[in-house]
Amino acid sequence: MSSAITLSRNILTAAIEQHASDIHFYPFNTETDIFFRINGKRVFYKKISTNHYQLLLTYYKFSSGMDIGETRKPQNGTIQHHDTSMIYSLRFSTLPTNQLESLAVRVLPQKQTHSLNELFLFPSQYKQIKKWVKRRSGIILITGPTGSGKTTTLYSLVHSLLQEDSYQTISLEDPIEKEMQDIIQVQINEKAGITYQTGLKAALRHDPDILMVGEIRDEYTAKFAFEAALTGHLVMSTLHAKNSIGTIHRLRDLDIKEIDLQHTLIAVASIQLVPIQINKKVMRRAAILEILDGEILDYVLKGGDVKKIKNYHSFQHLRKKAYAYGFISKETLFELQVETE
Structure with missing residues (x-):
């Protein structure tokens, strides 16, 4: 041994x-x-x-x-x-x-908590997300494939809130990826009978201001998260989806009512990580975000074509912007394009 x-x-x-x-x-x-x-x-x-x-x-x-x-x-x-x-x-x-x-x-x-401005490539997107966490009720979704930084972003959002004020915050996670102070973290354990469903019900009895759901995995959890948001809680969660529009399709597949989407969904941020280069050497990865919020989100939920919106920035647009600013190489731009097609 x-x-x-x-x-x-x-x-x-x-x-x-x-x-x-x-x-x-x-x-x-x-x-x-x-x-x-x-x-x-x-x-x-x-x-x-x-x-x-x-x-x-x-x-x-x-x-x-x-x-x-x-x-x-x-x-x-x-x-x-x-x-x-x-x-x-x-x-x-x-x-x-x-x-x-x-x-x-x-x-x-376990001790490395990234600030929001460290995570994102473009400061304007960081400022946009900061506005969301000022809301006292509704649901914020961070989406993307496995390994795209959804949970890291979720932790940073909660950490940002707790730095500014004292909130009763409860998280339901499977597994708990990082221990955080000032948060009641609940480990999902299905063998012991602690599922997302039972955990959500128990958490709401603890009078939370903020409810963090590690991942929306099924129809029941999705509906319960939206119900919690409708009853005056700020809910933050992650969801597997390819992009921001795909997130809306996923929520509809999970049988979330249109009226609940329109009245409860604050924003969707779909994440893609890009390798940032300095002096032709990859130093770290930073996130670019396809964002749906405000009038753009309302327009999409009512059936509008996001491609017709001038100020909506798709992953393709953001990757080209990153290349134009010298953050990524031409080879990386091509590789990311191939990976997401």
Whole structure:
């Protein structure tokens, strides 16, 4: 077990130093490939023997409370990793393959809270979002694909609010990705009977000013979130959708009534991360946002074609703007265009 601990420490140290958001293990018969995801790109790190990988997998399963003997079903677990200057939450996910199990690890810094202006590429979009959180009731949706920064943005929105005033804030998350002060964070645990549905009902009895729902996953949760917003609460949540218009389609598919969309939905911000270059070197990723709010949102909800609105900025428009300002290269512009087609 000591060799597994040493191997784990070396891999995690390398991942943290390279600012990796994820670690992927690909096991084969005799060797296992390890990849890091850095600024959205999958980068090869090293090979280890599959025997060493099996020891490492057993160690992670044991440490995170997974069933060591179960190899036929996907499992997940979480542990804390203490680095010299930071605490990280490591979220493990196993997936059975033909003979072995693959492993993915999400690396989540626990003390790193980004301010809103650090997240977004364009200051005007940051200022626009700041206006939304002044509302005392309604629902704000942050949407995009997996890994696009939805949850990070949600945390930053709540953090921004709490810096300005004292609000009774309750979050429902599966899993809790980052511990935050001054928030009642509820871990969804379906085995223990704490589902999003039961958690939402219980949270409303605690008189919240702000309700943060980690993710709207089904029709019941969507309807309950909108009902909570209608009864005078500010609700913030995430939703998987390709873009801002796709978010409206998703909400309609979840059977949200048109009148509720018109009276309750404050705004939709669909996120795409772009790699920012300085001196031809990728330094970090920043978010560009397709935004629906105010008159534009009303126009779209009433059936209007967003392409006819001059001041609506699509991802395509924002990527071209980022290129014109020198934030991204021509190659990156082309790659992002291909990825989203």
